[in-house]
Amino acid sequence: MGTEILDEVFAVIEDRRDNPRSDSYTSRILRSERALAKVDEEAEEFINAVESGEKEKIVYEAADLLFHIMVALAAKGVKLAEVMDELKRRRK
Numbered sequence: 001m002g003t004e005i006l007d008e009v010f011a012v013i014e015d016r017r018d019n020p021r022s023d024s025y026t027s028r029i030l031r032s033e034r035a036l037a038k039v040d041e042e043a044e045e046f047i048n049a050v051e052s053g054e055k056e057k058i059v060y061e062a063a064d065l066l067f068h069i070m071v072a073l074a075a076k077g078v079k080l081a082e083v084m085d086e087l088k089r090r091r092k
Helices: 003-019 025-032 035-052 055-073 080-091
Strands: none
Touching: 003 025, 003 055, 003 080, 025 035, 025 055, 025 080, 035 055
16 A cells, blocks of 8 residues: 555645545644644654553544644645655665
């Protein structure tokens, strides 16, 4: 499996930013500017999951953390591709 799902989710996040919906969790976070607070909260939950050693929890919390990082990126106008390019640059 590739990373296509990241691109798909990021596109939805950008759409919610550009076309807010009242019934959208993502739109609400973006409007409230709570994106960074959510990253902090999810990072703590991820750390706790890793410390517990429970793989299912680790996977779940990693997904939450990645999602909220992408929301924070979109809120600041940073493209996911820019982050991927930076990772590629570091790989050299």
